[in-house]
Amino acid sequence: MKIFIPKETHHAETRVAIIPVDVAKLVKKGASITVETGIGEKAGYLDQEYIEAGATLTRDRDVAYGDAELVLRISKPEKADMEKFQKGVIHISYLDPYNEQELIDELAVAGTSAISLEMIPRTTVAQKMDALSSQASIAGYNAVIIAAQQLQKLLPMMMTPAGTISPSRVFVIGAGVAGLQAIATAKRLGARVEAFDTRPVVEEQVKSLGAKFVKVDLGETGQTKDGYAKALTPEQIKKQQEAMAKHCALSDIVITTAQLFGRKAPVIITEEMVKQMKPGSIIVDMAVESGGNVEKSKPGETVDINGVKVLGIENLAGHAAFHASQMLSSNFFNLLDDNWDDEKKSFILNQEEEIIKGCLITHGGEIVNEAIKKFRAGGK
Numbered sequence: 001m002k003i004f005i006p007k008e009t010h011h012a013e014t015r016v017a018i019i020p021v022d023v024a025k026l027v028k029k030g031a032s033i034t035v036e037t038g039i040g041e042k043a044g045y046l047d048q049e050y051i052e053a054g055a056t057l058t059r060d061r062d063v064a065y066g067d068a069e070l071v072l073r074i075s076k077p078e079k080a081d082m083e084k085f086q087k088g089v090i091h092i093s094y095l096d097p098y099n100e101q102e103l104i105d106e107l108a109v110a111g112t113s114a115i116s117l118e119m120i121p122r123t124t125v126a127q128k129m130d131a132l133s134s135q136a137s138i139a140g141y142n143a144v145i146i147a148a149q150q151l152q153k154l155l156p157m158m159m160t161p162a163g164t165i166s167p168s169r170v171f172v173i174g175a176g177v178a179g180l181q182a183i184a185t186a187k188r189l190g191a192r193v194e195a196f197d198t199r200p201v202v203e204e205q206v207k208s209l210g211a212k213f214v215k216v217d218l219g220e221t222g223q224t225k226d227g228y229a230k231a232l233t234p235e236q237i238k239k240q241q242e243a244m245a246k247h248c249a250l251s252d253i254v255i256t257t258a259q260l261f262g263r264k265a266p267v268i269i270t271e272e273m274v275k276q277m278k279p280g281s282i283i284v285d286m287a288v289e290s291g292g293n294v295e296k297s298k299p300g301e302t303v304d305i306n307g308v309k310v311l312g313i314e315n316l317a318g319h320a321a322f323h324a325s326q327m328l329s330s331n332f333f334n335l336l337d338d339n340w341d342d343e344k345k346s347f348i349l350n351q352e353e354e355i356i357k358g359c360l361i362t363h364g365g366e367i368v369n370e371a372i373k374k375f376r377a378g379g380k
Contacts, residue, residue: 001346004068006061007036010075012300012314014042014321015328017072017093020053022333027054029337030345034064043321070347072332076103087111090347092332094118094131097361097372098262104372108362113349118261119359119369120335126355128334133177134327139316140181140257143284144170146319147253148189150282150309156190167192171247172211173268173293174257175202178286182255183211194247198232198240216243232266241268249276254283256293262375264291271295271305279307288312 003026005018016039018026023033033055037047047057058064065071065084073093085091088111095116097104107114117131127133147170148155157167170186172179175197183206186193193211197203203213218236232240248254248269254277259265265287274283274294285297294310296303303310317324339356341348349363350356361369367376 001030001344002032002034002067002069003072004061004064004070005033005035005039005072006064006081007039008074009078010315012318013075014315014318015074015325016040016043016045016321017074017325017328017332019043019045019325019329020049020055022329023050023055024053025333026336029340029342032056034058034068036061036064040325043325045322045325074328076100077107079106082106082110082112085110085112088113090115090349092117092335095361096262097369098375101376104361104367108365108367111365112362113360113364114362115335115356115359116361117331117359119361119371121355121358123354126358129331129338129355131328131331134331135317135324136176136178137181138320138324138327139286140178140255141185142316142319143178143255143286143313144182144185144189144253146311146313146316147255147282147284150311151252152280153252155186168252169194169250170253170255171195171214171251172255172257173197173244174259174286175199175206176257179255179257180205180209182257183209186253187211191253194251196244196247198236214243214247216240237266237268241270241273244268245273245276248273249278251277252281254281255286256283257286258293259287259290265293267291267293267295269294274305274308274310277306277308281308283308283310285310285312286316289314 027033035050035055037057037059062084065081066086070090076095090113092115097116120126120129153168154165155168158165168191170191170193172182172195175195183193183195187210194214195206195211196214206213218239258268283294285292285294287293288297288299297310297312299312300314301312336347339348367373
């Protein structure tokens with residue numbers, strides 16, 4: 001099977017979909033791998049390493065697209081690239097299928113079999129392929145590290161000749177994969193950590209990491225079958241904001257991680273709440289690329305509100321591109337490996353298989369994913 005991995009073109013993307021060690025594994029399985037020259041340079045992987053792993057380098061991505069039977073990449077495909085695809089090509093990447101409806105329609109019309117990384121089922125079997133979780137973990141770590149660099153304070157308590165320095169206070173809103181990693185990182189750095197989540201079920205996990213769990217009575221809340229927090233009502237959001245305000249005001253660093261898959265992120269920190277915080281405090285809005293948890297936050301920018309820095313960092317996982325790529329590459333490889341036919345030396349799309357059924361969006365000229373079809377028909 002001919003597989004092509006192009007160089008990422010998004011301005012904030014530093015990661016690579018496949019690293020040399022996994023290229024070698026695919027070549028051993030009989031795949032023919034072509035990668036674009038310079039593909040791994042931002043993540044610390046050299047062209048020579050890809051050559052030694054058995055890949056062929058190319059500078060002509062248009063020809064490589066037209067020749068490929070399977071394309072692996074991180075970002076959504078551009079229209080100009082899609083025009084080069086051969087009919088029936090398998091394309092695997094992030095697709096944001098709930099919001100990118102025009103793109104999905106174009107992929108269907110083109111006859112592309114498109115797999116969305118976001119739609120891989122969150123099951124025990126699929127855990128090794130779960131790119132959302134692997135990258136969220138790195139993003140949570142980086143959020144704390146970057147915030148600590150921006151903060152004009154030390155994080156741990158220190159005994160000094162000038163007296164005792166109190167530990168900085170970190171407040172993490174949302175205790176999913178990213179939030180839990182942020183909590184663990186802040187604790188390792190010696191900060192005093194508090195965390196909040198709408199799902200009471202995560203309280204034990206938060207406490208196990210040494211943080212204090214902030215309880216707010218919001219009435220009935222919960223999580224979806226995939227482990228995501230359910231959307232709150234306007235009344236619940238207002239009640240949450242009122243409770244959050246006092247904890248934000250006491251904090252030196254606030255990290256927000258609240259995202260709703262397929263929908264705009266909820267605003268949980270208003271401008272007025274930010275103004276109540278101490279000048280010099282830092283907020284990292286980890287949801288800035290999907291709408292933002294903080295009022296006035298902007299992707300790729302630092303917004304100053306009364307001396308409080310609101311960081312809207314793009315591609316947080318990509319700030320540790322070497323290891324982010326390592327983990328993402330493993331996710332890609334495991335997806336291919338679990339659906340690889342050794343005799344045909346090819347990736348097989350078995351639409352009856354649970355994982356493929358969950359993440360295959362378009363195939364045979366139409367949208368085949370049941371969740372996406374239901375959403376388009378007005379369901380949820």
